[in-house]
Amino acid sequence: MRLASPVKPSSAKTEQIILFRVSGQLFAVSSASVQEVRSADSMSGAAIEITAPGIRKVRQVVRRGDRSLFIVNGAMHFGLHAADGALLFVLRKTRTALLIDGIEKMATMTRLQALPLSFCHEERQWYRGLTALDQTVVPVVHPEGFLSPEELASLDAALLQTDNAARAALEETNSAP
């Protein structure tokens, strides 16, 4: 008689997350998605002002070699009350540096539940899903969800315009008697 092979206890897949606040609201992001955590002040010196039509959440850009990182104000992105962010998350594999209030803590996520289908607007791009931690529900953000391809194209165009204006101003200064 053959016995059914015992079912291996499945090792629960866990993920390290960082809980952070934006305008007082709690969010989570996978720690693997965060490349760097910087104070907002440390970046502001190197930041260039930028204005792209219709994208109020991005006011500054930071150059890093041949890459440009757009600083996204988290409060404006989520439509929360404007707050001066204190920290920046440089998000891996994106061109986003996210301005947040601060880090709450690190935690281990054991289950990520898909965003219920009732949520059917922009939040579907914002969040990977929801997780329950200590009897609280926290949305887990999507690192690529802060800037859409259209917004990135618009920001790149605005950046080019800013660069051209700066170049023209420099040439004018140099050619002045």
Place this chain on the structure above:
Amino acid sequence: MTVATELDLQSFVLLRLGERRFAVAAKQIAELVAPSRVFRFPHRTPKLEGVILRRGRIVPVCDVSEMLVGKRLTSRRFYLIAVRNYGTQREWVAIPVTGECELINSEMMSASDSDAPHVAGWLSHDGDVIEVLNLNTLTPGPGQSLAAPEAQETAEARP
């Protein structure tokens, strides 16, 4: 032959929103629960308040009172947890109600073309004519984001 089979009786849950009563097919109801903490986070979908935790599941809370009785509920006694269909997928949605719910057997009259989309039919109970709700049109879902683009533009984030 019994009267019940002749009349094609179905089970409905009667719910109360303010002064009015509505009905939902009992097969669409998962349970009736006491109000619990609503977890809110930013989103842009109208009518959704947030989510509740129920038996380890995260259930969206959808207040349908404004659409049905013209004002938001100021108090709520229970959440009626209903099953919402999204094509082949089914999910729970919690609907706040203001009073006790009641299970009845009744015959439903089909809705006519002139009825609002949220009316699945009508039934008569205790001298009242009661709307049977079509939750698929009353609660938000992927189709509605396409059907109502203006709502998407004007909706504010709901922290």
